[in-house]
Amino acid sequence: MSFTRMMEGNEAAAYGAMVSRADVVPAYPITPQTELISHIATLISEGKMKAEYIKVEGEHTAMAAACGASAAGARVFTATASQGMAYMEEALWMPPGMRLPIVMCMVNRAMAPLGGLRPDHNDALMQRDNGWIQLYCENSQEVLDTVIMAYKIAEDKDIYLPVAPCYDGYFVSATATVTTVPDQAEVDAFLPPYKHEMYSLLPWDYKRPARSANAAQSRYEVQTAHEKAKEVIEEVDKEFGKRFGRSYDGLLEEYACDDVDAVLMTMGSMTGTVRDKIDEMQAEGKRIGLIKLRGFRPFPSEELREMAKKYHAIAVVDRNNSYGSAGGGVVSMEAARALYTLDDRPLLLNFHVGLNGSDVTLRQVEYMADKTLEAVSKGKVDEVVDWVELHDLGEVL
Amino acid sequence: MASVVRAFRPVVEQEKCIKCGNCQTYCPEGTVLLKDGETVVFDYRYCKGCGVCANECPVDAIEMAREVGG
């Protein structure tokens, strides 16, 4: 029976793992993910979830155990954040290269030392090269739904890649919003049991993918899977929408973009704040819309290029930074590369905001929107990279 | 499969052999067998010529002869 109530993101993720019938959960607590794994422990202890919960002694072990379990035939769920994610870095390269469809929630948290427990996206974005699929969620419902969809994507025979539903610590993980947990039978119909075609670790049925001597070839295959994943993510989202009545526009969502000159592009929980402010600003006559980037990996270059043809400017809002980079934050650099091949490129702005989980305020959103529209009217960008939090913008809201 | 290169190969004097099976027990590669409990045979396809069998033979029935190649 499906049920609906107020639920924090961490609890929603736990329910996502439950209805997805995860078999093995190797996990180590770290703020702001901790409630997720204690919810899972509770669900198991109450008999609602049937899973082997390995209470490992560290994140490096959590991911290793995840690999062993996945190869040995179990559907695996785990989660981590920030320092924990960095501690398992070596292990994180294994699942994509070994084609193990693990689902791990990345509960975004800033990296030390210039960050505390609050959220920004550097932790997950650090994984951008190693082959993990990353889908950024805005609220508890999206987290739960994305966990279910993550398994369907990961276990697709053309994919076999690990998938990370990412969501902001505290703003999503510990904020309760109305969430529906779908009916188990409906999820079972949507998500068939896990059976990896390439792995079996049983004496009477043993197989593992052969190790290729050509590393470039093997890596190219993972790249090809990422290309295919763009399609699969859209299809799964549509199918989910048909069955459960909720869908998320795949990798990119345009919000209130009919007849605007420019867009802000956001990722994660700040999208909710920006939606509200966009509505307000459009009512004031400001011609600015919003693109929500849901899928960071695979990066939806083709789709972004199509959308970009309609706008004079795209302002990428980076809740992360990359010291010494070619120019600005991680998402803006990805966007710049995606847009580079357009004959008629829109202006590209980059704002750093919300670092170490400082609130993205309505005032800051207004500032970014005004700066973007200013660039449109001038036909050029004055400040390529703008660290919004270093400005005194007066009254907060 | 790469071919094995070795400097020495084990050769047994069957008459000296007391069929104790030490050579089979201690060969790291499994390339020495006391066939049917009677005859010591070597798998020269994979033997590396380490000499453990000769060293563990209590009656010195195995000699490590210079490998002549081929």
Place this chain on the structure above:
Amino acid sequence: MTEKVFDEYYEKSLMQGGTTCCPGCGGPLFWRMALQALGPKTVIYGDGPCAMCAIRSIKLPHFNLHFSFVADASSGMAAAYRAKGIEGLTLVSSAGDGATGDISFGKVSAAAERNENMLQICVDNEAYMNTGIQKSGLTPFGAWTTTTPLGKEAVKKEIPLIIAQHNVPYVATASVAYPRDLIAKIEKAKDIEGFKYIHTVMPCPTGWRFNPAKSVEVVRLGVETWTWPLYEIEGGVLKLNMKPKQKPIEDYLKTQNRFRHLTEDQIKYVQENINAKRERLLANDGKRVIL
């Protein structure tokens, strides 16, 4: 004709002859003996040591990640088998001394604490041999390695005793020079539920610097000089499997060039340590040694 006999033997004994290990390596020798006890319903997890070259020749399902991943992926495998209701498998999780004692030490301790149902084996060749002979925490005092060219300053870490203190059901040491003892221990361990730990000495002609033909002889001397005592700790109680008449440690040290530079004083120091340890082992034989 002989070839067919051997091919059949390799199939039956679950291990292909001719590994890529060094001539005289204790690795394939250990596995060959272990497989006699383990049998075909076995899955192996492990990586890292050069004895890894031997694992590749084993005709059983095998999974591995990397050197620093000891006992962790195997914990996941054990959980997966439980979750899927697969029973009757022996899960062997193996690693070298560097992995077990140094970089993954915490993981082995954690797997012991969780009492994971696996047979954890440490193949101890007393250094990081696979990468060209660098010191590990289990390198004995005075041994030459490329990172301790004047001889290792610290003494060897006593892993079996540390693991036993985790209250696991079974801990043992083993040596390829005593195959009946080794095979009996593995046979016993595999029927026990929970975390079993067997620590085996792995003669390394390349790293210890001796003629490969002496491989078994050297580790036999290790037992006879009491530097490699063979014992079990079952349910916290120590049992010495062998109480050989003690040979002087010099007999052992002079067989390996890695100890060539040891001074008389250093040899005396090593001998005194061994004597003391032997006394303590004998005094505690048959007694509960775990607090």
